[in-house]
Amino acid sequence: DWDAAGIIDDQVRAIRERVGDSQVICGLSGGVDSAVAAALVHRAIGDQLTCVFVDHGLLRKGEAEQVRHDFVAATGIRLIAEDASEDFLSALKGVSEPERKRKIIGEKFIRTFEKAQRQVIEEAGRTGSEVRFLVQGTLYPDVVESGGGDGAANIKSHHNVGGLPKDLKFELIEPLRTLFKDEVRAIGTQLGLPDEIVWRQPFPGPGLGIRIVGEITRERLDVLREADAIVREELTRAGLDRDIWQCPVVLLADVHSVGVQGDERTYGMPIVLRPVSSEDAMTADWSRIPYDVLATISTRITNECRDVNRVVLDVTSKPPATIEWE
Numbered sequence: 001d002w003d004a005a006g007i008i009d010d011q012v013r014a015i016r017e018r019v020g021d022s023q024v025i026c027g028l029s030g031g032v033d034s035a036v037a038a039a040l041v042h043r044a045i046g047d048q049l050t051c052v053f054v055d056h057g058l059l060r061k062g063e064a065e066q067v068r069h070d071f072v073a074a075t076g077i078r079l080i081a082e083d084a085s086e087d088f089l090s091a092l093k094g095v096s097e098p099e100r101k102r103k104i105i106g107e108k109f110i111r112t113f114e115k116a117q118r119q120v121i122e123e124a125g126r127t128g129s130e131v132r133f134l135v136q137g138t139l140y141p142d143v144v145e146s147g148g149g150d151g152a153a154n155i156k157s158h159h160n161v162g163g164l165p166k167d168l169k170f171e172l173i174e175p176l177r178t179l180f181k182d183e184v185r186a187i188g189t190q191l192g193l194p195d196e197i198v199w200r201q202p203f204p205g206p207g208l209g210i211r212i213v214g215e216i217t218r219e220r221l222d223v224l225r226e227a228d229a230i231v232r233e234e235l236t237r238a239g240l241d242r243d244i245w246q247c248p249v250v251l252l253a254d255v256h257s258v259g260v261q262g263d264e265r266t267y268g269m270p271i272v273l274r275p276v277s278s279e280d281a282m283t284a285d286w287s288r289i290p291y292d293v294l295a296t297i298s299t300r301i302t303n304e305c306r307d308v309n310r311v312v313l314d315v316t317s318k319p320p321a322t323i324e325w326e
């Protein structure tokens with residue numbers, strides 16, 4: 001029988017032994033894996049762990065707060081949060097090509113993380129201790145996909161924007177390396193993490209940045225963030241969260257869709273709903289969401305989101321379409 005408490009005990013013992021009185025850093029992405037890895041290491045070594053969270057301004061509504069407050073409240077972890085949204089937005093100004101967006105976001109992310117890392121190293125130095133380890137939330141499928149070697153998640157490297165610099169200065173702690181996603185969730189629950197973190201659906205590292213087809217601006221982000229929040233709220237209300245793998249909400253920012261509101265002809269932006277079911281994101285099918293749920297979502301988005309006058313549903317499987325639009 002699989003035993004979450006037993007695995008936690010074994011890991012806690014192993015981590016304590018390995019770390020000794022060194023300091024440890026862990027980057028939090030807001031996702032399940034890094035959160036559970038951090039909580040597990042924290043259980044083992046407490047304040048010898050410092051977590052770093054980079055807020056790139058491309059997160060969903062409430063997500064930065066969830067990491068900064070809920071996660072810290074649930075775990076007592078010491079956290080350095082870098083709010084770098086200004087910095088990211090200005091670097092992304094005028095950019096609409098998807099791979100360039102990814103590259104800019106990925107590079108900025110690493111630079112920002114390194115800045116926080118230096119801060120941790122300096123602070124540790126003042127207390128006469130050394131930062132030797134970096135925690136990563138690598139799972140068993142990542143290990144297998146990269147050929148069982150040590151460079152975890154190579155295949156998905158272009159997807160690993162939420163990941164961390166491969167810094168040779170550090171030895172890696174990968175406490176989830178033998179586990180599957182459902183096991184990681186069980187461990188997260190056993191460690192007392194809230195369901196909103198443990199059951200979070202996959203979300204790309206570059207965040208809403210790759211869900212605005214066109215240039216990323218603060219105004220467009222605000223519109224998309226609102227629409228995305230409505231979709232999440234209604235899917236949760238309908239009890240569909242665990243049936244759906246993820247549901248990207250996409251803003252077609254450069255399309256001028258004609259609408260009529262009151263007596264007026266309007267030009268607005270369409271919002272695309274992309275609910276998918278999947279086992280591993282390699283292939284996917286579009287989710288058959290009940291019509292009444294779609295109707296509620298559509299009405300709310302067109303009523304509540306400025307400059308949106310049309311909501312459309314993506315009914316394409318993967319392949320041929322990818323899950324994300326960019």
Ligand code: XMP
Nearest residue numbers: 159160161162202204205206281322323324
């Ligand atoms: P696609 O769009 O390739 O997505 O079918 C497959 C899975 O990967 C996620 N995704 C990303 N994750 N950085 C990430 O961390 C990225 O640049 C990225 N692009 C796609 C996507 O959300 C889906 O779960």
